[in-house]
Each structure stands twice: as C-alpha cells, then as structure tokens.
Amino acid sequence: MPPDEPINPKTRRRRPPATGGENFSFTLSARQGRARAGLFKTPHGDLLTPVFAPVGTQATVKAITPAQLQALDASLILANTYHLYLRPGDELVAEMGGLHQFMGWSGPILTDSGGFQVFSLSDTRKVDEDGVTFKSHIDGSLHRFTPEKSISIQENLGADIIMAFDECAPPCEREYNQRAMERTHTWARRCIEQKTRPDQALFGIVQGGVFPDLREQSAAFISSLGFPGHAIGGLSVGETKSEMHAMLEVVDRVLPEDKPRYLMGVGSPEDLVNGVLRGIDIFDCVLPTRLARHNAAITRSGRLNMMNLVFAHDPLPLDEGCACYTCQHFSRAYLRHLVVAHEMLAATLLSIHNIHTLLQLVRQIRLAILENRFDRFAAEFLAHHANTEESE
Amino acid sequence: MPPDEPINPKTRRRRPPATGGENFSFTLSARQGRARAGLFKTPHGDLLTPVFAPVGTQATVKAITPAQLQALDASLILANTYHLYLRPGDELVAEMGGLHQFMGWSGPILTDSGGFQVFSLSDTRKVDEDGVTFKSHIDGSLHRFTPEKSISIQENLGADIIMAFDECAPPCEREYNQRAMERTHTWARRCIEQKTRPDQALFGIVQGGVFPDLREQSAAFISSLGFPGHAIGGLSVGETKSEMHAMLEVVDRVLPEDKPRYLMGVGSPEDLVNGVLRGIDIFDCVLPTRLARHNAAITRSGRLNMMNLVFAHDPLPLDEGCACYTCQHFSRAYLRHLVVAHEMLAATLLSIHNIHTLLQLVRQIRLAILENRFDRFAAEFLAHHANTEESE
Numbered sequence: 001m002p003p004d005e006p007i008n009p010k011t012r013r014r015r016p017p018a019t020g021g022e023n024f025s026f027t028l029s030a031r032q033g034r035a036r037a038g039l040f041k042t043p044h045g046d047l048l049t050p051v052f053a054p055v056g057t058q059a060t061v062k063a064i065t066p067a068q069l070q071a072l073d074a075s076l077i078l079a080n081t082y083h084l085y086l087r088p089g090d091e092l093v094a095e096m097g098g099l100h101q102f103m104g105w106s107g108p109i110l111t112d113s114g115g116f117q118v119f120s121l122s123d124t125r126k127v128d129e130d131g132v133t134f135k136s137h138i139d140g141s142l143h144r145f146t147p148e149k150s151i152s153i154q155e156n157l158g159a160d161i162i163m164a165f166d167e168c169a170p171p172c173e174r175e176y177n178q179r180a181m182e183r184t185h186t187w188a189r190r191c192i193e194q195k196t197r198p199d200q201a202l203f204g205i206v207q208g209g210v211f212p213d214l215r216e217q218s219a220a221f222i223s224s225l226g227f228p229g230h231a232i233g234g235l236s237v238g239e240t241k242s243e244m245h246a247m248l249e250v251v252d253r254v255l256p257e258d259k260p261r262y263l264m265g266v267g268s269p270e271d272l273v274n275g276v277l278r279g280i281d282i283f284d285c286v287l288p289t290r291l292a293r294h295n296a297a298i299t300r301s302g303r304l305n306m307m308n309l310v311f312a313h314d315p316l317p318l319d320e321g322c323a324c325y326t327c328q329h330f331s332r333a334y335l336r337h338l339v340v341a342h343e344m345l346a347a348t349l350l351s352i353h354n355i356h357t358l359l360q361l362v363r364q365i366r367l368a369i370l371e372n373r374f375d376r377f378a379a380e381f382l383a384h385h386a387n388t389e390e391s392e
Numbered sequence: 393m394p395p396d397e398p399i400n401p402k403t404r405r406r407r408p409p410a411t412g413g414e415n416f417s418f419t420l421s422a423r424q425g426r427a428r429a430g431l432f433k434t435p436h437g438d439l440l441t442p443v444f445a446p447v448g449t450q451a452t453v454k455a456i457t458p459a460q461l462q463a464l465d466a467s468l469i470l471a472n473t474y475h476l477y478l479r480p481g482d483e484l485v486a487e488m489g490g491l492h493q494f495m496g497w498s499g500p501i502l503t504d505s506g507g508f509q510v511f512s513l514s515d516t517r518k519v520d521e522d523g524v525t526f527k528s529h530i531d532g533s534l535h536r537f538t539p540e541k542s543i544s545i546q547e548n549l550g551a552d553i554i555m556a557f558d559e560c561a562p563p564c565e566r567e568y569n570q571r572a573m574e575r576t577h578t579w580a581r582r583c584i585e586q587k588t589r590p591d592q593a594l595f596g597i598v599q600g601g602v603f604p605d606l607r608e609q610s611a612a613f614i615s616s617l618g619f620p621g622h623a624i625g626g627l628s629v630g631e632t633k634s635e636m637h638a639m640l641e642v643v644d645r646v647l648p649e650d651k652p653r654y655l656m657g658v659g660s661p662e663d664l665v666n667g668v669l670r671g672i673d674i675f676d677c678v679l680p681t682r683l684a685r686h687n688a689a690i691t692r693s694g695r696l697n698m699m700n701l702v703f704a705h706d707p708l709p710l711d712e713g714c715a716c717y718t719c720q721h722f723s724r725a726y727l728r729h730l731v732v733a734h735e736m737l738a739a740t741l742l743s744i745h746n747i748h749t750l751l752q753l754v755r756q757i758r759l760a761i762l763e764n765r766f767d768r769f770a771a772e773f774l775a776h777h778a779n780t781e782e783s784e
Contacts (some may be wrong), residue, residue, distance in 0.1 A: 060730060067717065068457075086705070088729040096707055096725050104721035312480070315488055323576045325459060329496040333488050337480040338452060344736055345452045 002086045004204040024201045026260050030370045037369040038258050042108040042160040043199045050276050052362045053078045054355050059103040062289045063347040066104045078110045078284040082117035082340040090156035110161040113150045119168045121340030147190035155197050164191040166205040168336035173238040177209035181218050203229040210243040212250045219254035230255050252279035273378050288354030293347045295339045311336040324356035418594045418652050421761045426671040429761040434500040434552040434589045442668050444678035444754045446747050451495040454681045455739040458496045468500045470676040474509035482548035490550030501551040505542045511560045539582035547589050556583040558597040563631040569601035573610050592610045595621040602635040604642045611646035622647050623654040640670035665770050680746030685739045687731045690746045703728040716748035
C-alpha cells in the first residue's frame with residue numbers, strides 16, 4: 001500500500017465500513033443547547049452519555065479492582081494500546097480471550113490508537129507518511145506503528161470502541177498541525193480499510209491544533225468517512241482552556257449530531273461541564289486515579305492534599321454529603337495517616353472517591369439535561385466549583 | 393511502683409481482674425484429641441475458633457479494604473501497638489473514636505503489646521526491670537514502654553483483645569530466657585493492675601524459649617493470674633518446627649482448657665494445622681499479605697512466584713477449585729502481567745487469594761473437628777500439602 005497516496009475508499013473497500021453495524025447504536029434522549037443526553041449501545045453494555053471513562057492503562061484501573069469499579073457504577077473504561085502492545089503484548093491478550101476476559105471487566109472498553117503515547121516519546125520516535133518508528137519506554141527496543149498495525153493490535157485487544165491511528169502535534173505550531181492533520185486523514189482511511197471485526201466501533205479523530213480553520217476542515221473530512229463516532233484529539237495538551245473551548249465549538253458545528261463525540265484525555269470536573277456545554281458525550285482522563293496516587297482528593301471545595309497537617313485530627317469525610325465507600329467509612333484523619341504511613345490503601349480509597357466524584361458529576365449532568373435544567377446547573381457549577389487543577 | 397518488686401495482686405487489686413467480665417465468653421463446641429472448635433464472644437462479634445487473624449499493622453491490612461476483608465469473611469484482625477503508638481499516635485486514634493471507627497472495621501480487633509516489635513529493635517533498645525527504652529524506626533526519636541504504658545496505649549486503641557507487655561528473648565539462650573520469662577511474669581501482673589476497660593479482654597503471654605521446664609513454669613504462672621485467654625509468645629522466631637511443636641505440647645498440658653489459646657505470629661498452612669493439633673485456637677500472621685507484596689501465592693500445590701515466566705501464558709486461576717474473587721476472575725497470565733508491570737492491583741488480588749486460602753483452611757479445620765474427622769484431615773493435609781515456606 002503506497003504510503004503517500006490516499007486510498008480511495010470507493011474503489012478499495014471490500015467490506016462494510018467502520019460503523020460496527022447492528023452491534024452499536026446511538027440515540028439522543030434529550031438536548032439542551034449544545035448539551036446532549038444519549039444512549040450508546042455496545043456489545044458489552046449500554047453507555048448512558050455523557051459518560052466518563054476511568055483509565056486502565058495497563059489493563060487495570062490503578063489500585064482498584066473491577067468489582068470496586070462496578071460498585072462505583074462505572075460503565076466504560078479505557079485501556080492504552082501502546083502499553084498493552086509492549087506489555088504483555090496484544091497477541092497474549094487475544095490468546096487469553098481478549099481484554100474483557102483478561103482484565104475481568106465485562107462492561108464496555110475503549111482503546112486508544114497508541115498514537116498519542118507514541119508521539120509523546122518526542123526524543124525516541126520518527127514519523128513518516130506510512131507510520132511511526134519508536135523506542136519502547138520499557139527496554140529501548142525498536143517498534144513501528146502504522147495505521148494497519150494499530151488496528152490489528154486493537155482487534156487483538158478486542159475493545160468495544162477502538163480509535164483510528166492519528167498524529168498528535170504540539171497544539172500551537174500551525175505548519176506541523178497542518179501536516180499532522182493531513183496525515184491523520186490519510187491514516188483514518190487506512191484504518192477503515194484495515195478494520196475487520198464487526199463487534200468493534202472504530203472512531204475517527206479530528207486534529208488541527210488550536211487553528212479553527214484546520215479543526216473545521218478536519219471535522220468535515222473525518223465525518224465524511226462514515227465513522228460511527230468521532231473523537232477530538234490534540235486538546236488538553238498545553239493550549240489554554242479558552243483555546244480548547246473555541247476548538248470544541250468549531251468542531252461541534254461540523255460533526256454530525258447523530259453520532260457520539262469523544263473528547264480524548266479530558267476530565268477535570270470543570271472540563272466535563274465545559275465539554276458537555278459544547279456537545280461532548282464521552283470523556284476519559286487519568287486525573288482521578290493519578291491524583292489519588294499523589295495523595296489528592298477531588299472535592300466540591302477543590303483539591304485536598306491529604307499529606308497536609310491540617311487533616312491530622314480531622315474527623316470529617318473527604319467530602320461531606322459524598323456517598324462513596326471512602327466517605328461513608330473513613331475520616332480525613334485516617335486517610336492522612338495512610339498517606340503518611342505510605343499505605344497502599346490510601347491510593348485505593350482516594351481513587352474510589354475521585355472516580356465516584358467524576359462519575360457522580362456526569363450522572364448529575366445527564367439528569368440535568370433530561371430535566372432541561374443543565375444551563376442553570378452548569379452556570380452554578382462553574383461559578384461555585386473550586387478549581388480542581390490547583391492544590392490547596 | 394518499685395520495678396524490682398513483684399506486685400501482690402491480692403493486696404493491690406482494686407478492680408475486677410483481666411477477665412473482661414460479661415463482655416467476653418469462650419465455649420468449646422467440640423474436641424478431637426487436643427484440637428478444639430470453640431466460640432469466643434467479644435463486644436464486636438463472635439469468633440469461631442480456630443480463627444486466623446490477618447495483620448493490619450498500621451491500622452490497615454495492607455492493600456485491601458475492610459469491605460474486601462468482610463467479603464472474605466474475616467472475623468478478627470490484628471493491629472500493632474508499637475506502630476500505631478508511633479504513627480498516628482494512640483491518642484489520635486482514641487480521639488477519632490478508637491481503632492474500629494478509625495480504620496472502618498466493625499469486627500473484633502486484637503492488638504499486641506508492642507513488646508515483640510520493641511525487642512526486635514535489638515540495636516536501639518535498652519531493657520530494665522521497669523520497661524524498655526527504644527528508638528523509633530521512623531525518626532530515631534527516643535521512647536519508653538512499660539507494662540503500664542502498653543496497656544494505656546492499648547486502651548486508647550480500643551481493641552477487643554489486648555496483650556500483656558512481655559519480653560521476647562532469642563529462643564535458644566537459656567539464661568536470657570529465664571530472665572525474660574521472670575520479667576514477663578512481673579509485667580503480666582502490672583498489666584492486670586493497669587487495665588481499666590471492661591470491654592477489652594487482656595491475654596497473658598507465656599514465654600520460656602525452647603526450654604520445656606521454663607515453658608511449663610511460665611504457663612503455670614501465667615494461667616494462675618486469671619486472664620480470660622492465654623497467648624504463647626516467643627515462637628516462630630528462629631527455632632526449629634519440632635522445637636516449636638514440643639513447646640506447644642508442654643504449654644497445652646498446663647493451660648486451662650476453658651480459655652482460648654493464641655499462638656502469636658504464626659500462620660503458614662502447615663503451622664495452622666500443627667497448631668490446632670496441639671490445642672491452639674487463635675493465630676495471626678503477616679504471611680498472606682507479605683507474600684502477596686512479594687508476588688507470591690499460597691496454593692495447595694505450594695507457593696507460586698507470579699514473576700515466573702512459566703505463568704506468562706497460563707490461563708488457569710492461581711488455584712483451581714479456589715472460590716476467592718481473584719481465582720474466580722483472573723488468570724495466572726493476568727496476575728503475572730500485573731506483577732511484571734508493577735501494578736498495585738497485583739498485591740491486592742494476591743492478598744485476597746492468600747487471606748482467603750488461610751481463612752478457608754481454618755474453616756475446614758473447624759468443620760473437621762466438629763465432624764470428628766480432624767485427625768484424618770490433618771494427617772492427609774500434612775502428607776500432601778506442599779511446603780508453603782519454600783518458593784517454587
């Protein structure tokens with residue numbers, strides 16, 4: 001397959017495109033402004049949107065069990081193609097019955113394409129029109145991803161939602177973004193061409209950095225390819241919040257309304273509200289679990305650093321009124337003790353609380369949309385919610 | 393209080409002794425040979441004996457939540473007085489409502505006296521007749537434990553079962569053991585004198601190293617003091633298995649039958665069977681959780697090191713026929729992946745399996761005693777169970 005010549009899907013396509021056919025369907029239950037409440041059916045269960053996916057990079061959401069995730073009523077989780085390809089290897093995962101069986105998660109799973117991780121290895125990767133050559137962060141060994149390889153790995157992993165292989169450029173370099181966007185478009189067609197499994201939905205990815213015309217062009221091109229869902233990549237990677245919001249607004253006007261939109265790698269509480277306000281249905285982010293491993297709790301009064309001496313004698317739960325297991329059973333004093341004593345349970349209990357907080361927020365958002373009061377909910381939330389991105 | 397003059401409990405005692413009164417009762421349901429199946433009632437619930445207590449040194453059984461412990465049907469857990477005194481401090485725990493509330497465990501708790509840990513700090517402690525001065529392993533600060541201090545800390549912590557402050561000597565030095573035993577006896581009386589809470593049962597500790605006459609003497613003296621339960625200390629600290637068994641047999645002949653016997657710090661599967669065969673009712677050990685953090689699983693075919701390459705493609709559970717959450721949901725291949733990828737979930741899932749294995753074993757032992765077939769059970773177990781203390 002000549003790498004520099006875009007494939008014409010009309011002549012090359014020998015099988016149904018990326019829609020996933022009857023295994024998937026997306027219906028909107030309600031709208032308010034640009035915000036949407038929907039139902040996305042997948043082979044491993046229904047997703048009520050907006051939905052937030054905790055991240056299980058290496059086939060585990062760090063520090064918690066699938067049973068704990070289920071008790072949190074998590075519906076979708078994300079796993080990383082780059083990591084699982086390197087370790088334990090996608091072929092091993094396939095041999096063990098696929099990712100659902102391997103990691104003991106029977107609900108829907110989404111895998112990324114590996115593109116974002118590979119392009120983050122800025123010193124050790126080399127991109128060409130056909131793909132990317134990179135060195136493993138584990139042992140320095142040399143590997144190569146192409147669109148075809150990414151799809152083939154993701155078919156081995158067997159997630160319900162898989163992603164087209166894209167190039168993620170630094171958000172503010174226009175020329176680089178133009179080239180990366182064009183490459184992403186070519187690669188999107190090659191991913192569609194490569195895909196074979198009808199039980200996976202392949203999403204296309206919109207790129208274009210912080211440039212409205214590129215984003216518009218990318219959204220138009222990607223949505224012309226017939227994907228069953230669309231992702232917005234290359235955001236939350238260094239640009240400002242207002243640049244991100246502007247890009248979401250541009251893309252929202254172009255993407256078809258009847259397919260789910262996924263904002264990749266985004267998920268502070270404020271980002272979730274701002275994303276839904278701009279038409280986003282699906283989010284994922286390492287924030288709740290990463291903060292937990294750094295001893296921090298996401299609360300309505302902002303971020304709490306549980307190492308802080310002020311919590312030593314504090315009998316209150318992390319967040320009063322929170323219904324999670326952690327807040328129902330443990331004081332801030334106990335959590336601080338666990339943190340200070342380097343106990344693993346700290347990361348577990350903080351992860352449970354942080355994931356619950358984000359899942360609960362998207363459930364509240366969905367209800368507010370269904371009850372036609374999301375505009376007020378969002379305004380109030382953004383006015384009063386302490387900034388989670390700064391530690392107290 | 394003169395440190396070198398044993399207190400006469402007849403003249404000094406101003407309150408009921410260490411029995412714990414009506415808050416505790418111990419009844420034997422069945423016996424076979426020396427083995428006993430009993431019921432020990434405590435203020436936080438009933439213990440079906442023989443019972444195995446997982447260890448929660450710093451007010452957490454490492455890597456698992458109280459809810460997971462509850463799902464494992466654990467009934468008793470142990471916490472360490474030395475560690476909790478240093479961090480977060482027993483007064484803080486008392487201020488937070490005591491250990492049960494602090495750590496979110498509503499079942500029975502046992503605390504040790506701190507003696508064993510302090511005497512393990514061989515380079516940084518100094519013992520005299522009144523107590524022990526030692527340096528904190530955390531910051532090197534100087535502290536002092538006396539029998540009175542140990543009881544006062546344990547009253548602040550608020551466990552259901554608390555321990556007399558004892559001196560644990562190297563098991564094979566006769567003179568040292570003689571002195572340590574005498575000191576332990578004097579201190580036992582001082583502990584009884586100090587104790588005030590009726591909702592705690594204070595157990596006396598038998599010392600005497602590997603010397604039958606000392607053990608006999610110690611068991612006779614300690615059981616003359618009216619404790620509601622008796623512990624056997626200073627074993628599983630370097631002596632041989634047959635020395636340990638001989639000491640258990642000596643002590644078993646002397647201790648009253650109508651009170652529970654607790655073998656401190658012991659708990660490999662073989663040790664549990666051998667202990668019950670020699671009249672023991674209560675065990676505790678870090679083995680299941682410590683092995684888990686060192687990537688090892690306790691199975692009927694011996695110890696499995698999950699780092700081992702042989703498990704890379706192994707779709708079987710850790711132990712076929714095991715009903716624990718880990719074995720019901722995850723393959724050896726997945727567990728090996730978690731270990732190799734340094735994921736915290738490895739320690740959690742291995743801890744769940746290892747604790748389940750020991751709890752299940754004591755449940756089987758109890759049933760075998762009730763059904764009058766423990767002799768065969770034990771013979772078969774000891775003939776066929778692979779040695780857990782060696783890694784494959």
